[in-house]
Amino acid sequence: MLSVEDNTLIGQVGPGSPMGELIRRFWVPFIEAARVERLASDPVEVELLGERLIAYRDGAGRYALAENACPHRGAPLYYGRNEGDGLRCIYHGWKFAADGRCIEMPSEPANSAFKDKVRVRSYEVREMAGILWAYMGPPESAPALPHIEWANIPASQRNVVSYNQECNWVQAMEGDIDSSHVGFLHRGALARESAASRQDNEMLLHDTSPRWVVETTDYGMMLAAQRSTKDPAQDYWRVNQWLMPYVTMIPTDLQLRRAHGHVWTPLNDRQTRVWCVIWSPTEDLPQAERDNVLHGPMPHIATLDDSTGRLRATKENHFLQDRYRQRNTDLLSGIVGVREQDTAIVEGMGALADRTREHLGTSDIPIITMRRRLLRDAKALQLGVEPVAASGGEHFGVRSWSALLDSGTPFRENPRARELMAAMA
Ligand code: FES
Numbered sequence: 001m002l003s004v005e006d007n008t009l010i011g012q013v014g015p016g017s018p019m020g021e022l023i024r025r026f027w028v029p030f031i032e033a034a035r036v037e038r039l040a041s042d043p044v045e046v047e048l049l050g051e052r053l054i055a056y057r058d059g060a061g062r063y064a065l066a067e068n069a070c071p072h073r074g075a076p077l078y079y080g081r082n083e084g085d086g087l088r089c090i091y092h093g094w095k096f097a098a099d100g101r102c103i104e105m106p107s108e109p110a111n112s113a114f115k116d117k118v119r120v121r122s123y124e125v126r127e128m129a130g131i132l133w134a135y136m137g138p139p140e141s142a143p144a145l146p147h148i149e150w151a152n153i154p155a156s157q158r159n160v161v162s163y164n165q166e167c168n169w170v171q172a173m174e175g176d177i178d179s180s181h182v183g184f185l186h187r188g189a190l191a192r193e194s195a196a197s198r199q200d201n202e203m204l205l206h207d208t209s210p211r212w213v214v215e216t217t218d219y220g221m222m223l224a225a226q227r228s229t230k231d232p233a234q235d236y237w238r239v240n241q242w243l244m245p246y247v248t249m250i251p252t253d254l255q256l257r258r259a260h261g262h263v264w265t266p267l268n269d270r271q272t273r274v275w276c277v278i279w280s281p282t283e284d285l286p287q288a289e290r291d292n293v294l295h296g297p298m299p300h301i302a303t304l305d306d307s308t309g310r311l312r313a314t315k316e317n318h319f320l321q322d323r324y325r326q327r328n329t330d331l332l333s334g335i336v337g338v339r340e341q342d343t344a345i346v347e348g349m350g351a352l353a354d355r356t357r358e359h360l361g362t363s364d365i366p367i368i369t370m371r372r373r374l375l376r377d378a379k380a381l382q383l384g385v386e387p388v389a390a391s392g393g394e395h396f397g398v399r400s401w402s403a404l405l406d407s408g409t410p411f412r413e414n415p416r417a418r419e420l421m422a423a424m425a
Pocket residue numbers: 070071072073074075089090091092093094
């Protein structure tokens with residue numbers, strides 16, 4: 001449960017808000033690089049952290065992300081003409097370079113120096129893993145790009161799908177930090193995704209109230225969920241991470257062959273762009289596995305509409321819930337698609353979840369820890385303390401795992417756990 005003040009603070013991402021300022025200390029992914037791939041591309045509209053922006057690529061291949069408002073009189077720069085060396089506002093012809101400098105001001109006398117005093121607000125952009133990432137904080141605080149595993153392997157080993165979700169980023173993300181929902185909300189769905197997840201699913205159903213080991217780390221938080229199995233000598237452990245402020249890892253299957261995670265990009269206080277990534281640390285992903293993400297009898301994302309970038313299953317159509325399947329099969333949710341199941345829940349909480357009315361139990365310890373960290377770091381930044389997680393990119397190079405571990409040894413002393421922990425760091 002949060003106070004009214006903290007519940008407001010945790011969700012707000014606009015400029016000047018404490019959480020918005022914290023997020024602006026990190027690189028934030030915003031669109032697929034392919035959307036502005038062409039040199040001197042047309043601008044595309046982007047909403048990010050509550051700011052209305054445009055993204056484009058100039059003639060030299062530089063990516064630009066600028067306020068969608070000309071500093072002259074506020075005309076939308078979206079309509080501007082990309083002339084290679086800059087974008088020309090169509091209202092009075094002012095022209096801006098990718099770094100925001102005004103390089104032509106044809107409506108002023110030729111000898112005027114006024115243009116040297118004017119800039120359009122613009123942000124640094126880098127391409128990583130086929131995605132454009134922006135840094136929207138003070139230039140002197142810009143951190144290294146986060147060294148996330150899936151962003152640093154060949155494209156052939158990863159599959160990225162993104163779509164927009166109609167709710168605040170924190171509640172969207174909380175689903176990934178809450179291992180205890182998996183055996184309920186996703187019951188019947190995970191079992192059909194693959195043979196590996198079938199085995200995981202059986203163990204998730206065997207013990208539905210995991211015990212937690214939660215550790216705060218430089219990058220964010222490590223969370224380990226312990227479940228008993230049919231064999232009293234062995235426990236099933238699912239270990240994953242939350243990387244400040246919006247990257248989540250989902251525990252792998254027991255074979256450790258595939259990894260899965262998300263990034264939750266806050267577009268504004270009420271909309272989130274979800275980046276759903278599946279990757280193999282060691283080998284190319286076969287086409288059949290890529291296809292399974294969106295197609296087949298039990299797709300991970302069942303209703304993605306490419307033309308809108310949204311799910312066709314929505315709050316308005318109750319996420320196409322099938323009450324017959326809910327009653328008569330093991331699909332507890334009656335909703336097809338793991339992402340649709342999660343989205344139905346988090347959007348159904350309302351665009352901004354009311355955390356003042358919750359009743360949190362022991363299964364919610366990781367969520368409580370995550371919220372505390374976000375709130376603590378946001379408040380500390382207001383006092384001038386920079387977030388530790390933004391101090392470097394290397395500590396983000398962690399991977400989730402799962403394993404059957406000897407039940408007699410505490411987690412931290414378990415040799416296999418230590419071995420896996422070291423291998424995945
Ligand atoms: S508003 Fe853009 S040049 Fe005048």
